[in-house]
Each structure stands twice: as C-alpha cells, then as structure tokens.
Amino acid sequence: MADSEGSVEQKFSLQEVLDTFKLCLSENKEVYLQHYVAGWRGLVKFLNSLGSVFGFISKDAVNKIQVLVSHLNGENGSQYVTVQSMVKYELDNELVDLTKRGGHPESGCRTLLRLHRALRWLELFLERLRTSTEDSKTSVMCADAYNESLAQHHPWVVRKAAGMAFCMLPGRQAFLEVMNVGPPEQVVAMLGEALPLISEVYQITEELYSQHNLLDLP
Numbered sequence: 001m002a003d004s005e006g007s008v009e010q011k012f013s014l015q016e017v018l019d020t021f022k023l024c025l026s027e028n029k030e031v032y033l034q035h036y037v038a039g040w041r042g043l044v045k046f047l048n049s050l051g052s053v054f055g056f057i058s059k060d061a062v063n064k065i066q067v068l069v070s071h072l073n074g075e076n077g078s079q080y081v082t083v084q085s086m087v088k089y090e091l092d093n094e095l096v097d098l099t100k101r102g103g104h105p106e107s108g109c110r111t112l113l114r115l116h117r118a119l120r121w122l123e124l125f126l127e128r129l130r131t132s133t134e135d136s137k138t139s140v141m142c143a144d145a146y147n148e149s150l151a152q153h154h155p156w157v158v159r160k161a162a163g164m165a166f167c168m169l170p171g172r173q174a175f176l177e178v179m180n181v182g183p184p185e186q187v188v189a190m191l192g193e194a195l196p197l198i199s200e201v202y203q204i205t206e207e208l209y210s211q212h213n214l215l216d217l218p
C-alpha cells in the first residue's frame with residue numbers, strides 16, 4: 001500500500017524472513033553475508049512496526065547492518081561474500097581489534113558478532129513463542145530469552161532499558177497477527193520451519209568464531 005507521500009509501505013512478512021534465511025547457506029555451508037544482512041533487515045521491519053519504544057534497539061541493529069553493507073559494497077566487497085571469507089580476509093590483513101578497541105572499531109567480524117549474539121536471542125525467543133500457549137506473555141518469553149543470551153554482553157543500563165521495552169510488547173495474539181502469516185496454527189508451523197534454519201546459521205557462525213577465538217571481540 002502507498003502512503004500519503006507515495007512511498008510503498010513495507011510490511012513485515014515472516015515468509016520473507018524465512019526465505020532469506022533459506023538463502024543464507026551455500027552448498028558447502030558457508031554463510032552468505034548479503035542474505036544474513038537481508039534477514040536482519042526483515043526483522044528490523046518487524047521491530048519498527050511495534051512502535052517507537054523499540055527505536056533505540058532498531059537504531060543499533062540498523063547501524064550494524066549499515067556497517068556490514070558498507071563492507072559488502074566497498075572496494076574489498078568480494079572478500080565479504082561469505083562470513084567465512086570475511087573472517088579470513090580481516091584476520092589475514094589485521095583488520096580486527098582482537099583484545100581492545102583500537103584502529104578497527106567497525107570491523108566486519110566485530111559488527112557481525114553483535115548480530116550473531118542477537119540471533120541466539122531470536123532463536124530462543126521464537127522457540128518459546130512456537131511452544132507457547134494462549135495465556136503466555138510475550139514480554140516474559142522475550143525477557144527470558146534475552147537473559148539467557150544477549151543480556152550477558154550488555155551493561156546494566158542497556159539491560160534496564162531493554163527490560164522496560166519488553167514490557168511494552170503486544171500480547172501473544174496481537175504479536176502473532178503482526179507476522180502476517182494467518183491464524184496462530186499457521187504461524188506456529190512457519191516458526192517450526194524457520195527455527196532450524198536460524199539455528200543452523202547460528203551454529204555455523206558460532207563454530208567459525210570459536211575456531212578463530214573471535215567470540216569475545218571488544
């Protein structure tokens with residue numbers, strides 16, 4: 001639908017996100033950065049539809065997406081086709097701050113690590129949502145998933161702000177409706193399809209980062 005300024009309204013579609021995560025893995029199980037970033041773009045669209053209280057989260061995610069896009073579109077873009085090639089290129093060329101922040105505050109490795117940690121939150125949250133019942137609270141599912149994952153990497157002030165934002169989440173039914181899939185049973189089925197894909201992308205990235213000791217990049 002076009003708005004009053006003539007631009008096309010971008011509605012969130014879970015199917016679209018599912019499709020992008022399907023495209024993320026190459027035949028030899030490398031993670032395509034372009035599709036990884038597209039998956040996050042889709043998720044941010046969803047976050048934006050929940051209202052301005054989530055703006056500070058959306059802003060941070062968009063910043064990180066933009067950093068990765070600028071690597072992809074930069075003069076060394078061919079080195080950023082997959083997460084594997086990015087890691088190799090940046091490590092071989094000493095483009096990553098490994099122990100403390102220095103000359104490479106926006107390395108692809110560091111930036112992707114932040115989204116990678118958030119992907120674990122997403123996996124935990126969606127699994128809770130998939131197995132939830134009508135009276136389950138999205139705010140509780142979201143907070144539990146956050147405390148089990150991302151929270152460990154955030155300072156008190158961010159944890160506090162995130163906790164307050166979670167309280168503003170719509171209830172389960174409204175939440176499922178925003179996904180634009182159909183009745184709750186259909187959403188649950190689609191989540192069942194999406195979760196193994198998200199989980200595989202997460203696991204492959206986690207192993208790669210672990211092999212190269214990149215899981216604690218400053």
Ligand SMILES: CCCCCCCC/C=C\CCCCCCCC(=O)N[C@@H](COP(=O)(O)O)[C@H](O)/C=C/CCCCCCCCCCCCC
Nearest residue numbers: 014043044046047056057060061114115118121142158162
């Ligand atoms: C399938 C559809 C249903 C679920 C849709 C969920 C949509 C979620 C979309 C985006 C999630 C946001 C990802 C946030 C990335 C955060 C990265 C991060 O950890 N950044 C921190 C560290 O960065 P540096 O300072 O080291 O550069 C930064 O400090 C964070 C600031 C913002 C607060 C982040 C809170 C994250 C909460 C988890 C997401 C909650 C979304 C709730 C909506 C359901």
